[in-house]
Amino acid sequence: MATQAHRRRVTTVVLAVAAVWAGQGGAVAATAVENLPPRQPVVADLRTGFKPCGVGEARAYVGDPPVLRAVLYDPEEDNRPGEFSGVKGEFEIRWRDADGVEQRLTEVTSQVGSGGTVQWRLPSDIPANTVVSWRVRADDGRAVSPWSSDGSGAPCEFVRDDANPALPVVSSPEYPEDVFWSDGVGTYGSFTFDSPSDDVVAYRYYFGGGPVGTVETTTLGGPVTIRYVPQTSGTQVLQVEAFDRAGRSSSPVSYTFHVRAGRVPTGQWKLADAPGSGTAAAGTGPAARAGSGVTFGAAAPPGTGLTSAARLDGTGHGFLTPGSSVVDTAKTFAVGAWVRPGRTDRDMTVVSQDADADTAGTPAFSLASRTGATGPAWTFAFGGARVSGGTPEAGEWTYVLGQYDTETGTARLYVNGEETGTEQAATATPSTGALQIGRARGNTGYRDRWQGEVADVRTYDRLVVPGEVTELARRVPEPRGHWSLESESDGASPELYDGAPLRLSPGATLHRGPDPSCIPDLDPGCPVVRYPLVGDGDLELDGAGGHAATDEPVVDTGDSFTVGVVVRLPEVDGDGDREGEGQGDGERPMTVLSQGGPHGDAFKLRYVPSVYRWQLVVSASDAPGAEETVVSQVRSVDEVQRLAVVHDDATDRITLYVDGISAPDATATVRSLWTSTGGLQVGRARTADGWGEYLHGVVDEVHAFAGALRADDIPALGHGTEPCLC
Incomplete structure (x- = not known):
C-alpha cells in the first residue's frame, strides 16, 4: 500500500505489447511521460537592466525604471521532438510606500522556449530613492517553478535614483585655476576631482587636445587624483563630469589653467666654439673642458640653425666634461644631442654620467651607438634598462634623445624626433659623478669613445614631450x-x-x-x-x-x-590617343x-x-x-x-x-x-x-x-x- 510520502512526482510508464507471428516476430513499445515543472530561475541569470542581481550593499542603482530580465528553463524531458515546450515568466516586485505600506506589482510575460530570456519593462511611476525587491518564476502552463528567491535563491533589489550628482570640484597645487603662469610643459601635476554628492563612483575627464579618461573612486563618494603632464604651453581647459552609481552624470565643469613653456635645460653646450678653444661654452650649466682630441669648427647639421659642431677623434683625448654632475638621475631627466658618427663598427658613447664610486664598471646612464648581432643601433641605458632602435649611419646626422620618467618608471629613446625601440622599466639610481661627452666610464677607466661630430648637447630635469622632441630634431628645409x-x-x-x-x-x-x-x-x-x-x-x-x-x-x-x-x-580618346x-x-x-x-x-x-x-x-x-x-x-x-x-x-x-x-x-x-x-x-x-x-x-x-x-x-x-x- 503506497503512502503519502510516496505520492510525490511520479513518472508512470505504461507498456503495451502486441506480437504478430508470421514466420517472423516483432515488438512495439509506447511510453507516456508525465509533465515536469520548470526549473527554478537561477540568480546568476537575472539582470536589473544590465546589472547583475544583488541585494543589500550589492543591490543595483539605476537612473530610470529598469527592464527586469530572466533566463528560464524547462526540463529536457519535456522537450519532445516536434513539440514546442514553452515557458512564461511571472515577475513580482515589492516596496514600501511613504506610510510603510507594502506595495506589489506582478507581470506575466509572453512565452519563450527553454533557455530563452523574458523581460518586463517597469512602469515609469516606480518610486525613486526606494528599495524595490523583485523575484521571478517560470510557468509552462501546467506547472510553475519555485520563485527565484526560494530556498538557496535570493531576491534582487534596486533603487531608482532620479537626481544627477552635484558638479565636481577640481583643484591642482601645481596648476591652480586662473593663475598666471604655472610650471610647465614636461612637468607633472596632480589634479583632484571631488563632488558634494556622496554616491559618486567615477569621474570622466578631458584635457583640451587630450588625453581623455575615466577614473573610479576607491570609496563611494570619495575624491580621486590623477597625474597629468602638459604637452603644450598656453591656456588649457580641463573638463570633468561626475558619475554616480546609477550611471547618472553631472554637467561638465571647466577648469582653466595656464602653462609656462618647459624649463630650460639644466645643461646645454652647442659646441659651436671657435677653432682652437679648449673649453665649450655653456648656454646653461657649467662650461665643459675639451680634450686635445676635440676640434671645433666642423660643419653643423644643416637646417638646424646651429653654426658649427665639434669633431671628436675617438682617442683618449676626444672628450668634453664640465667636471661635475649635471643630471639628477634619482628624478625624471632627459639628455639629447645632434650626432654624426664617423664609423659604426664599434661601441661609441654620445653622452654619459659617471656613476658613484660604489657602482664600478657602469655609468649612471649612457646615450650611445652600440654594435650587436643585428648591426649597430642607437641605445639609451639607465637603471637596468637598455632601449635600442634606429640604425646609425656613418656620415649621417641624427638627433638622439633618451629620457627616464619617474612617474611611469620607464626609459624611452627617440631617434630623429620619433620614439623608437620599446620603453622599458628602469630603477632610478642616484649618481653624483661628472657628465661626459664622447666617453663612458668602465672598470679600468673611460671607454667607448666617440669618433665623429657632436652638436647641441642638452640635459633636462623634466620630460621632453613628443612635440618638443620633434622640434629639437627638425631640420628646416x-x-x-x-x-x-x-x-x-x-x-x-x-x-x-x-x-x-x-x-x-x-x-x-x-x-x-x-x-x-x-x-x-x-x-x-x-x-x-x-x-x-x-x-x-x-x-x-x-x-x-x-x-x-x-x-x-x-x-x-x-x-x-x-x-x-x-x-x-x-x-x-576612344583610340587610346591623347588629346x-x-x-x-x-x-x-x-x-x-x-x-x-x-x-x-x-x-x-x-x-x-x-x-x-x-x-x-x-x-x-x-x-x-x-x-x-x-x-x-x-x-x-x-x-x-x-x-x-x-x-x-x-x-x-x-x-x-x-x-x-x-x-x-x-x-x-x-x-x-x-x-x-x-x-x-x-x-x-x-x-x-x-x-x-x-x-x-x-x-x-x-x-x-x-x-x-x-x-x-x-x-x-x-x-x-x-x-x-x-
Whole structure:
C-alpha cells in the first residue's frame, strides 16, 4: 500500500505489447511521460537592466525604471521532438510606500522556449530613492517553478535614483585655476576631482587636445587624483563630469589653467666654439673642458640653425666634461644631442654620467651607438634598462634623445624626433659623478669613445614631450629651386631667385595666358587662349622629345630632399590617343620629374596610363637593370594635380603625395639612396635605350628643397608661393 510520502512526482510508464507471428516476430513499445515543472530561475541569470542581481550593499542603482530580465528553463524531458515546450515568466516586485505600506506589482510575460530570456519593462511611476525587491518564476502552463528567491535563491533589489550628482570640484597645487603662469610643459601635476554628492563612483575627464579618461573612486563618494603632464604651453581647459552609481552624470565643469613653456635645460653646450678653444661654452650649466682630441669648427647639421659642431677623434683625448654632475638621475631627466658618427663598427658613447664610486664598471646612464648581432643601433641605458632602435649611419646626422620618467618608471629613446625601440622599466639610481661627452666610464677607466661630430648637447630635469622632441630634431628645409615657368631667355626658363635655369629643348614650349586687354566675348577677333595652370605661364611638352633640365643636380638625392610640381595630362580618346597627339601611345608611362646619373634615375615621378596611377620609382644604384622600389597612388578625377616627392633620410622613408595627400601604400623604406650626378629633368627619364618616357602634357610650379618638408607643408606647394618653412 503506497503512502503519502510516496505520492510525490511520479513518472508512470505504461507498456503495451502486441506480437504478430508470421514466420517472423516483432515488438512495439509506447511510453507516456508525465509533465515536469520548470526549473527554478537561477540568480546568476537575472539582470536589473544590465546589472547583475544583488541585494543589500550589492543591490543595483539605476537612473530610470529598469527592464527586469530572466533566463528560464524547462526540463529536457519535456522537450519532445516536434513539440514546442514553452515557458512564461511571472515577475513580482515589492516596496514600501511613504506610510510603510507594502506595495506589489506582478507581470506575466509572453512565452519563450527553454533557455530563452523574458523581460518586463517597469512602469515609469516606480518610486525613486526606494528599495524595490523583485523575484521571478517560470510557468509552462501546467506547472510553475519555485520563485527565484526560494530556498538557496535570493531576491534582487534596486533603487531608482532620479537626481544627477552635484558638479565636481577640481583643484591642482601645481596648476591652480586662473593663475598666471604655472610650471610647465614636461612637468607633472596632480589634479583632484571631488563632488558634494556622496554616491559618486567615477569621474570622466578631458584635457583640451587630450588625453581623455575615466577614473573610479576607491570609496563611494570619495575624491580621486590623477597625474597629468602638459604637452603644450598656453591656456588649457580641463573638463570633468561626475558619475554616480546609477550611471547618472553631472554637467561638465571647466577648469582653466595656464602653462609656462618647459624649463630650460639644466645643461646645454652647442659646441659651436671657435677653432682652437679648449673649453665649450655653456648656454646653461657649467662650461665643459675639451680634450686635445676635440676640434671645433666642423660643419653643423644643416637646417638646424646651429653654426658649427665639434669633431671628436675617438682617442683618449676626444672628450668634453664640465667636471661635475649635471643630471639628477634619482628624478625624471632627459639628455639629447645632434650626432654624426664617423664609423659604426664599434661601441661609441654620445653622452654619459659617471656613476658613484660604489657602482664600478657602469655609468649612471649612457646615450650611445652600440654594435650587436643585428648591426649597430642607437641605445639609451639607465637603471637596468637598455632601449635600442634606429640604425646609425656613418656620415649621417641624427638627433638622439633618451629620457627616464619617474612617474611611469620607464626609459624611452627617440631617434630623429620619433620614439623608437620599446620603453622599458628602469630603477632610478642616484649618481653624483661628472657628465661626459664622447666617453663612458668602465672598470679600468673611460671607454667607448666617440669618433665623429657632436652638436647641441642638452640635459633636462623634466620630460621632453613628443612635440618638443620633434622640434629639437627638425631640420628646416632649404629652397634649392623654384621655377614658375612664366618667362624664357636664351632657351631657358629662369629660377625665381637667380639659381640654375631650366633649359628648354625642342618640343618644350612656354605658354602665356590670354591678353587681358583682348577679350573674345567682347571682340570676336581675339583668339581663345587657355589660362595657365598657375600664374601667368606654364610649360607645354609634346611627348615626343620635349623636356626641360638643369645642367647640374638640384637636390642631393643621397640626403633628405623634396620636389614638387603641378601637372595637367591631356584627355585620352576612344583610340587610346591623347588629346592633340594621335601617336597611339596612350598607354606608355610618362615621366614628370626625375634626377639620376648616366645609366638610371635615383628617382622618377611618372604617370602610368594603363593602371591610372602616379608612380614614384626609386632605383638601388646607377646601373642598368638596377632593382627598383615603386610606390603609387591613383590619379584623381581632377584635371590639374599637384604632386610631391619627399625623401626623409633621417627615417629612411620616401613618400609620394598627390594633391597634398599620401595614401597608406605611397611610402617606402629606402636605405642609403644614392647621390645622383645629373641635372633635374622635367618631362623625361632614363630608360634601357637612353632617354625616354617623354611627357605629353603641361607642367608648372616646379619646387625643389634640400630637406624633407613636413606633411602639413605639402599642400602649400604649387600655388605660386613658397611654403612657410617655420
